[in-house]
Amino acid sequence: MTLKLKSQRKMHQSIIHAIFFVFKVRKAVAAQQNKEDKNAGSGGRKASSGLVPSLNRLRIQQCFKAAKPSIGDAIMKRAAASRAEMRALLSKMNEKQIECLxxxxxxxxxxxxxxxxxxxxxxxxxxxxxxTYASLCPLxxxxxxxxxxxxxxxxxCVKLDGVHKRCETLSAWSQLFSALFTGVRDGYYQRVRHQRRTSLPQNTITKQLSVDFSKTCDTSFVR
Structure with a gap:
């Protein structure tokens, strides 16, 4: 009987120790989570500065490793194939100008x-x-x-990927280009408004736009 009581007492002590250990672990995990939440809160502004979430950014960067400079030409050709207006625009440009685009x-x-x-x-x-696309308005x-x-x-860009699910890759690139072309449109409208504010005759503006586009063909963008 005494041995049985001792055995039960040891078992109860083991259970108590186990419960206490679990409690300590949970407390430590909660403390760590609270610390991470505070860090995320204090660095939230920095974290939100990216164009896309970090996971999609990683997908995009892995995917684009397979890209070659010729992808730019492929994009122009695909856009032209999808819109008659784009084909008409490119038909008015010489080979060097299209290559520049x-x-x-x-x-x-x-x-x-x-x-x-x-x-x-x-x-x-x-x-x-x-x-620079404001320079193409006359065309x-x-x-x-x-x-x-x-x-x-x-x-x-989606075609470049052979690892991730297509829906994931499509979502990642769509997010990036949505943000990117918002900036592109802003730049276009800023340039157009600037030209409209000038008092130059229309033919002079057209010539100036043509000169501006020629300059961008000869030099890369400043980064």
Whole structure:
């Protein structure tokens, strides 16, 4: 009987120790979680500075490792295939100018992928990019043509991925280009408004836009 009582007492003590241990672990986990929440709260502004969430940023960067500069040309061709207005625009440009558009597109995407956690830097580049398209207004460019360009860019970039689920890759690239082309459109409209505010005759503005576009073809964007 005495042995049985001792055995029960030891078992009860073991249970108490186990409960106490679990309690300590839970308390430690809760403390760590609270610490992480505070850190996230204090650094929330910094964390939100990226164009896309960190997981999608990782997917995009892994995917774009397979990209080649020719993807810019592929995007222009896909956009032209999807919209007659885009085909008409490119038909009025020479080979060097079309090549320049493809190069600019590749540089824009590369910069966005490499600096996806630095939204202001990327959007500054995007606004510069959009501003150059104001130079194409005399050739018939309209801001609604940014949509087929963005769609073509998403499609070509999604094709690069062979690891993740297509829906995940599509979502990641769509988020990036949505933010990116918001900056592109802003830059375009800023440039157009600037030209409208000037008192220059329309033919002089057209010549100036042409000169501006030629300059961007000869030099890369400042990053």
């Amino acid at each position: 493809g190069k600019q597109m590749f540089e824009l995407i590369t910069d966005a992928v490499e600096n996806a956690d630095k939204s202001e830097k990327v959007l500054t580049h995007a606004r510069q990019f959009g501003g 018939g460019f309209r801001p609604d043509l940014f949509s087929p360009l963005a769609d073509a860019a998403i499609a070509e």
